[in-house]
Amino acid sequence: MSTHERRRTLLRTARDVAEDLATDAIVRDQAGRPPVDEAARLREAGLLAALTPPLPGGGTDWRTACAVIREVAAADSSLGEVLARHYTLTWSGRFYTWHHGASDLEEATVREQWLWAGAVRTPGPAHEAGGPDLTLTPLDTGYVLNGRRLVDTAVTVADQFLVDAVCAVTGDVLVIRIPAGAPGVIAEPADDRLGQRVAGAGAVVMDGVVVTSRQVVGHRPQDEESTAPFTALAEPALRLALCHVGLGIAEGALAEARDLGSSARFAGPAGDDPDLLLTYGELASATQTAAAVVERATDAMALALSTGAELDPEDPAAVDVLVATAETVTARAALHITTRVLELGDAVGLDRFWRNARTLTAHHPAAHRLRAIGDHYLSGQGRATARAITRP
Known part of the structure; x- marks a missing residue:
């Protein structure tokens, strides 16, 4: 199977899993139980082993893995976060060492279908x-x-x-x-x-x-000064994966509000109401803007990861700034869109999107990231700016 065919198959599988998760997302959210059955669904679909570094006959690239996270997160952001953190952790052998043990760990992850936390x-x-x-x-x-x-x-x-x-x-x-x-x-x-x-x-x-x-x-x-360039990608790689979760929340909320538009439970008028069209135009534009920023950061991260141990010492800081920008834009879009969706209608379960967006972004305030982004823009500093991004 070619790389392109593998990507298409994996994304099709992710869509199927997302559709399955969406059917009972509200019930499972209300129950709030540990994701025992959900983890089994991901495992049976083969999604847990997706982001082992590409090997003959298996593995996929970072862009595809992020697309899988986003697809699943739009249906159930809890499971999107499970995948985001799991995928990043499966790369830990590469981030923290380059000896043969990294490959052994990846092969064991695929063979045993491990879920990492x-x-x-x-x-x-x-x-x-x-x-x-x-x-x-x-x-x-x-x-x-x-x-x-x-x-x-x-x-x-x-x-x-x-x-x-x-x-x-x-x-x-x-x-x-x-x-x-x-x-x-x-x-x-x-x-x-x-x-x-x-x-x-x-x-x-x-x-x-x-x-x-x-x-x-x-x-x-x-400390950061003694961190190898490739190792320095570990933390922003996780933050970028979580950006795709946030983007999935925004897209899922907007899609569910649209689909509920003709329901009697939904307060907003349907059809050609100009105010409603204006609102959806604004929210759709905000989603697409966030997606464009996240995709740019994803491309930069994918390129840096593909470079491996030969990564230039200045590259991680540049990638980190793009990730911080994606975090800032995505967090604002997700919180804005999920709040506006609640104002548009009163359907059961719509509140979960706002709660999920709030929980995902609560511990990562935007102010210190914006200061670090401004510092990088004005002075072009490298590692010092990267440190400021990752800490309040």
Whole structure:
């Protein structure tokens, strides 16, 4: 199968899965249960193994994976976020090391159909100000892991967790893989979330978990200055994937409002009302504008990822600025569109789009990103600007 045919097949599968998820999206959102059945749907459709780096007979490119995220997110943004974080984590072997273990990890992900969850923090002192939340104590043949880490998706249904932890002896920060069923791993689901209720957020507790040397994926640098250019793409790659989730929310909300336009439950007039046409023209334009900005950032990220270890040291900062711009535009569009949709009508379930957009963007205020974008525009600074983008 050619690359083009593989892309078409994968996008067709994503549309089929999205249509399936859309049929009971409101009911599942109201229930707010962990995504056990939903993860099974993604696995059975083959979507979990989609973004392993392209290999003979399998894998796809970054642009296609982002299109899959966006398609699924338009139907159910919780599952879009599950895929976004899972896809980024499947690249961790490439981001944090270039030895043969990266390929082994990718092959195991495909073979076992693993669903990944977890969080690898951004280098720098901000997160460690109160001490590390996960600590490794060396043993003769490995480590013992203790602590607690907040996880945004799939905490009770993941097959593998990927986290960074600080070695209590050396101070090195290691990126490690922890099987979800390992002794001492305790998942704590979060209840009563405002939005993204089916994403499966929560925390994972590591209570004396034994970590072998084979579970060490690589090293996370201590600061930005010592971060290899390709490793520096890990954090903006995740943020870009989440931009596609936000874009999917905006598109899904607008499409559902349009489809409900002829329903008696929907308050807005149908047909040729000029005010309604003006409103939909404005909202559709906002969606298309956000899509154009996100696609530009996606193209830049895809090019940088395809360059691999030969990436120029200045390239990650340039990509980071494009991602920050996409985040800003998409967050504003998603919040605006989902709010206006609620004003247009009073149909059951429309509120989930606003709640999901609010939850997805709440912890990433736009002000510091805009300052960093302005700094980059005025001064053209590299890594310093990238640091400002990723932190308030």
